[in-house]
Amino acid sequence: MVSARKRMLKELMAYEFTAIELNLYLDTHPRDRKALDIYNKTVHILNELKHEYQTRFGPLTNFGFAFSDYPWGWIEEPWPWQINFADRERSEI
Amino acid sequence: MWIYEKKLEYPVKVFNTKNPKLAKAIITQYGGPDGELSASLRYLTQRYTMPTGKSKAILNDIGTEELAHMEIVATLVYNMIKDASIEEIKAAGLEGYYADHDKALYFVNGDGVPWIASYIQSKGDPISDLHEDMAAEQKARSTYEYLLQLSDDPGVSETLSFLRQREIIHYQRFGETLEHIYDYYSKDRYYFMDNAP
Numbered sequence: 071m072v073s074a075r076k077r078m079l080k081e082l083m084a085y086e087f088t089a090i091e092l093n094l095y096l097d098t099h100p101r102d103r104k105a106l107d108i109y110n111k112t113v114h115i116l117n118e119l120k121h122e123y124q125t126r127f128g129p130l131t132n133f134g135f136a137f138s139d140y141p142w143g144w145i146e147e148p149w150p151w152q153i154n155f156a157d158r159e160r161s162e163i
Numbered sequence: 164m165w166i167y168e169k170k171l172e173y174p175v176k177v178f179n180t181k182n183p184k185l186a187k188a189i190i191t192q193y194g195g196p197d198g199e200l201s202a203s204l205r206y207l208t209q210r211y212t213m214p215t216g217k218s219k220a221i222l223n224d225i226g227t228e229e230l231a232h233m234e235i236v237a238t239l240v241y242n243m244i245k246d247a248s249i250e251e252i253k254a255a256g257l258e259g260y261y262a263d264h265d266k267a268l269y270f271v272n273g274d275g276v277p278w279i280a281s282y283i284q285s286k287g288d289p290i291s292d293l294h295e296d297m298a299a300e301q302k303a304r305s306t307y308e309y310l311l312q313l314s315d316d317p318g319v320s321e322t323l324s325f326l327r328q329r330e331i332i333h334y335q336r337f338g339e340t341l342e343h344i345y346d347y348y349s350k351d352r353y354y355f356m357d358n359a360p
Binding site: 079080097135149 | 166180217220224332339
């Protein structure tokens with residue numbers, strides 16, 4: 071079974087990848103209105119997803135880009151390299 | 164300024180967590196000549212002297228994405244040697260690395276040669292720099308193809324395929340940037356307009 075956290079992370083990765091790809095494309099095609107429109111829509115979805123993820127699992131970003139509950143949530147494990155998407159049954163994350 | 168996002172760019176899968184033999188090959192994309200450290204540092208240091216907003220942006224953004232790829236390669240290697248026994252490390256020919264680094268991540272190629280700054284260049288001439296960048300993307304693509312031939316873990320292969328595809332996209336974007344730079348230099352410009360977008 072895939073944990074809810076991994077499922078959310080995968081969704082975040084998919085939308086953020088869309089944003090990365092469109093960002094690079096827009097760097098060399100700054101006047102492509104259609105691409106810009108998809109980019110802005112993606113940012114909107116991504117912001118909502120990040121807010122939902124951070125509410126459930128703690129901050130995704132440091133240095134003032136996300137709020138933290140008490141106690142300071144940034145130090146919580148797992149860190150990204152500790153999450154293996156091949157371990158489907160591990161329940162701790 | 165950079166901020167860190169506590170997630171990878173791609174969901175890394177490693178089925179075999181006792182695979183030091185494959186890890187030994189893949190670590191070259193961490194600290195080898197055509198690896199992700201070389202890529203990120205090359206673009207991030209070349210961006211300062213790019214002549215236009217567009218060329219500064221593409222080097223900044225691809226250089227930043229390469230940092231995320233460095234983290235993906237590190238995650239692969241970390242998870243592939245995590246559970247390996249001393250016997251498996253010796254059988255993989257990784258005992259020299261183990262003696263110096265245990266299972267820690269270090270910037271070396273597949274033969275343990277440490278990363279050096281002369282893997283990259285920063286020439287100041289945007290035409291020279293962008294040609295180097297395009298060549299670098301192709302060399303990294305070749306490396307990922309050789310690694311895919313060596314891979315015996317379908318999860319690892321999935322991640323290597325993703326990284327290979329990114330090299331192709333980056334090559335395309337650098338090519339477009341090179342065209343833009345050719346246009347930029349072929350237009351008549353006056354000294355007071357040199358910083359215009």
